[in-house]
Amino acid sequence: MLSLVVRRVVRLVVVLAGVSLVTFAILQVSGDPVALMMPEAPEADRAALRQSMGFNQPLPVQFARFVGNIVRGDFGQSFFHREPALPLVLARMPTTLLLTVLAMALSLLIALPLGVLSAVRRNSVFDHGATLAVFLGTSMPVFWTGIMLILLFAVQFRWLPVSGWESWGALVLPALTLTSASTPLLLRIVRSSMLEVVNLDYVRTARAKGVSEWLVIWHHALVNAALPLVTVAGLQFGLLLGGAIITETVFAVPGMGRLIVGAIRQLDFPIVQAGVFLIALMVVLVNFTVDLLYVYLNPQIRVR
Amino acid sequence: MSIGTLAPPIDVSAAPAAASSSRVWRKLARNPAALAGALILFCVIGAAVFANYVSPHEPARQSLIRRFTPPVWAQGGNAAYPLGTDQVGRDILSRIIHGARISLIVGIAAVVVSLLVGVTLGLLSGFLGGRVDTVITTVVDVTLSFPQLLLALAFVAALGPSLVTIIVVLGLTGWERYTRVVRAEVLALREKDFVEAARAMGAGPTRTLLRHLLPNTFSSIIVMSTLQVAQAILQEAALSFLGVGTGSAYPTWGHMISLGRDFVSVAWWLPTFPGLAILLTVLAINLVGDRLRDALDPRIG
Numbered sequence: 001m002l003s004l005v006v007r008r009v010v011r012l013v014v015v016l017a018g019v020s021l022v023t024f025a026i027l028q029v030s031g032d033p034v035a036l037m038m039p040e041a042p043e044a045d046r047a048a049l050r051q052s053m054g055f056n057q058p059l060p061v062q063f064a065r066f067v068g069n070i071v072r073g074d075f076g077q078s079f080f081h082r083e084p085a086l087p088l089v090l091a092r093m094p095t096t097l098l099l100t101v102l103a104m105a106l107s108l109l110i111a112l113p114l115g116v117l118s119a120v121r122r123n124s125v126f127d128h129g130a131t132l133a134v135f136l137g138t139s140m141p142v143f144w145t146g147i148m149l150i151l152l153f154a155v156q157f158r159w160l161p162v163s164g165w166e167s168w169g170a171l172v173l174p175a176l177t178l179t180s181a182s183t184p185l186l187l188r189i190v191r192s193s194m195l196e197v198v199n200l201d202y203v204r205t206a207r208a209k210g211v212s213e214w215l216v217i218w219h220h221a222l223v224n225a226a227l228p229l230v231t232v233a234g235l236q237f238g239l240l241l242g243g244a245i246i247t248e249t250v251f252a253v254p255g256m257g258r259l260i261v262g263a264i265r266q267l268d269f270p271i272v273q274a275g276v277f278l279i280a281l282m283v284v285l286v287n288f289t290v291d292l293l294y295v296y297l298n299p300q301i302r303v304r
Numbered sequence: 305m306s307i308g309t310l311a312p313p314i315d316v317s318a319a320p321a322a323a324s325s326s327r328v329w330r331k332l333a334r335n336p337a338a339l340a341g342a343l344i345l346f347c348v349i350g351a352a353v354f355a356n357y358v359s360p361h362e363p364a365r366q367s368l369i370r371r372f373t374p375p376v377w378a379q380g381g382n383a384a385y386p387l388g389t390d391q392v393g394r395d396i397l398s399r400i401i402h403g404a405r406i407s408l409i410v411g412i413a414a415v416v417v418s419l420l421v422g423v424t425l426g427l428l429s430g431f432l433g434g435r436v437d438t439v440i441t442t443v444v445d446v447t448l449s450f451p452q453l454l455l456a457l458a459f460v461a462a463l464g465p466s467l468v469t470i471i472v473v474l475g476l477t478g479w480e481r482y483t484r485v486v487r488a489e490v491l492a493l494r495e496k497d498f499v500e501a502a503r504a505m506g507a508g509p510t511r512t513l514l515r516h517l518l519p520n521t522f523s524s525i526i527v528m529s530t531l532q533v534a535q536a537i538l539q540e541a542a543l544s545f546l547g548v549g550t551g552s553a554y555p556t557w558g559h560m561i562s563l564g565r566d567f568v569s570v571a572w573w574l575p576t577f578p579g580l581a582i583l584l585t586v587l588a589i590n591l592v593g594d595r596l597r598d599a600l601d602p603r604i605g
Contacts, residue, residue: 022450139587267461
């Protein structure tokens with residue numbers, strides 16, 4: 001058990017090293033960062049800056065310094081805001097997390113009952129309807145769903161604001177949009193993992209014992225179907241953060257995603273790097289936690 | 305992730321399942337949803353190939369008098385512009401027809417890049433094992449740590465938007481699924497009798513890998529690639545929407561929606577129809593891909 005945790009921690013460190021390498025590469029492939037920092041300066045000034053920032057040192061040396069800076073939380077100055085990049089990104093994180101968590105909760109609220117019902121009444125009209133909805137949901141571009149929701153609820157009915165983040169009402173459409181992106185996959189997984197357990201012996205035994213159908217489904221079956229769901233939660237988190245980037249742009253939500261997209265358009269690489277690294281870090285940490293949780297939840301691994 | 309494997313062929317020459325292909329087609333044809341999907345796909349491909357002949361107008365031709373013409377069935381519509389015109393009077397239908405080209409080219413080409421990288425790494429990882437396997441698995445883990453869209457967005461912007469950049473970046477950010485599946489299949493197949501027999505008959509590692517292991521992963525590769533094309537089309541649309549598109553003036557669905565978003569309150573048809581085009585195309589591919597999965601190998605997750 002302990003050695004397993006140690007191995008997981010080692011893998012965490014290795015993966016984070018890889019993540020920093022990829023983040024480092026973003027600036028490297030862009031060509032000449034100094035030209036972006038001082039577009040109008042004469043070549044002599046640029047050369048001086050290149051020298052002082054160490055851009056003409058060998059790549060491994062630059063990478064080592066980059067990692068050292070990351071550890072100290074230093075991603076450099078934003079080219080555009082002329083402030084340290086990391087605090088700018090961190091300040092917008094709560095908004096993105098609020099949106100993400102809200103969408104995750106809504107997705108679970110929708111996907112769990114519908115997925116279970118779909119599995120229990122396999123091949124019923126309801127099941128086919130749910131399958132169709134899953135197909136439609138996975139085939140819709142997130143940003144378009146958002147615009148269609150704006151069209152319907154903000155332009156046509158005028159119930160909700162078109163964009164912004166000033167009132168609680170403004171939260172509804174972005175949250176719904178993100179939910180529409182994450183629910184179909186979740187529903188499909190709930191359904192298939194329920195289908196796998198619903199005909200197993202212990203479920204049949206529980207039924208034979210006279211346990212009520214409600215309890216059989218929600219206690220005996222679902223608890224065991226939950227294991228694959230936990231693993232998926234980690235992947236789902238990355239998906240949601242990716243969706244949040246688009247959703248925030250559609251609705252002008254002042255979160256990390258919008259900041260990063262803006263920075264990408266302005267080629268403001270310190271912010272892009274800080275944002276990309278932070279998001280990857282969150283995904284890695286969530287997956288790490290899920291891994292440990294999985295070990296804890298799954299007795300088969302725990303004993304080994 | 306449990307990955308099913310095909311039953312290994314009995315003869316040593318490892319013939320891929322050619323005889324059963326007619327059975328696959330029959331299964332595919334029995335499903336009305338898949339049939340509808342195939343029909344839609346056929347139309348989209350036709351539109352893309354013959355865009356110059358089937359589109360009623362030049363996609364770039366502007367006309368300020370005709371700005372914001374609504375679709376033909378709405379009040380003020382014009383039969384010459386069935387889906388209406390945009391903010392500079394360009395015909396939306398023609399732009400959608402031409403946009404199909406970019407979507408399909410990017411979708412298919414990006415998947416080819418992913419396939420080449422992912423399958424090669426998966427074969428090596430599963431077949432060689434040991435240190436190579438550890439390194440490749442770690443690279444997969446690192447790739448999985450980034451939301452694909454975010455990574456693609458950052459690299460397309462850094463490299464400078466162009467059609468080739470989008471294809472390469474989407475290809476290089478979407479390969480890990482192939483590696484995982486192919487690796488798992490090779491691991492399962494490696495110890496099977498027919499591989500053992502081939503080796504005993506003197507087949508070298510390269511021959512074993514390419515003639516005996518690779519063909520047995522084809523059916524899951526075909527299914528994954530089909531579904532991946534749909535994903536790549538959605539990703540390309542998202543990149544175009546976020547402003548790091550092909551970098552040319554040629555219409556793309558994502559860019560049309562992005563422009564239309566600003567006019568959503570005055571001209572609903574601007575963002576609506578390109579989105580419907582994406583939805584229909586991706587849905588069609590997903591329906592066909594799902595049916596292919598059932599027909600070829602019911603055990604792929």
